[in-house]
Amino acid sequence: xxxxxxxxxxxxxxxxxxxxxxxxxxxxxxxxxxxxxxxxxxxxxxxxxxxxxxxxxxxxxxxxxxxxxxxxxxxxxxxxxxxxxxxxxxxxxxxxxxxxxxxxxxxxxxxxxxxxxxxxxxxxxxxxxxxxxxxxxxxxxxxxxxxxxxxxxxxxxxxxxxxxxxxxxxxxxxxxxxxxxxxxxxx
Numbered sequence: 001x002x003x004x005x006x007x008x009x010x011x012x013x014x015x016x017x018x019x020x021x022x023x024x025x026x027x028x029x030x031x032x033x034x035x036x037x038x039x040x041x042x043x044x045x046x047x048x049x050x051x052x053x054x055x056x057x058x059x060x061x062x063x064x065x066x067x068x069x070x071x072x073x074x075x076x077x078x079x080x081x082x083x084x085x086x087x088x089x090x091x092x093x094x095x096x097x098x099x100x101x102x103x104x105x106x107x108x109x110x111x112x113x114x115x116x117x118x119x120x121x122x123x124x125x126x127x128x129x130x131x132x133x134x135x136x137x138x139x140x141x142x143x144x145x146x147x148x149x150x151x152x153x154x155x156x157x158x159x160x161x162x163x164x165x166x167x168x169x170x171x172x173x174x175x176x177x178x179x180x181x182x183x184x185x186x187x
Contacts, residue, residue, distance in 0.1 A: 003054035016080030020049035076100035
């Protein structure tokens with residue numbers, strides 16, 4: 001997923017995976033304590049990641065201090081979750097995520113070229129609106145909201161009508177619906 005797409009997502013969306021190059025690189029911190037009666041013990045490092053489409057701050061969870069990253073390193077972030085914060089009166093987005101296993105790329109590998117056209121921007125906006133609609137108005141929970149949003153995007157952007165998975169074969173009688181009580185006198 002591109003960073004410009006991530007920035008468009010609503011707060012709380014999780015399960016994100018993306019690649020990029022480390023820009024700013026903070027000092028790793030060892031965090032220990034207890035939350036809701038459960039102990040925690042992990043390393044964290046604040047970094048910025050760029051991918052040609054944008055830049056985003058990442059609170060990166062590490063297994064150990066040895067896993068810390070450095071400026072210019074190409075990495076992959078997984079299990080990301082969108083957070084928002086206010087800085088100078090402006091709401092900004094960041095990601096909490098984990099450093100993916102074997103995520104450091106050789107120096108000769110570059111991030112994929114980024115197509116940046118009006119159609120791409122429109123699809124990003126449409127995807128964001130559809131995901132928000134699935135979460136807020138349809139009441140779906142993640143990850144099911146992603147599937148519903150994807151079907152909506154395919155319909156809105158590309159005209160693809162979703163096909164229900166369990167459609168009966170053509171000409172087959174429909175099963176009775178126990179939840180519908182039809183009274184012939186109502187007609």
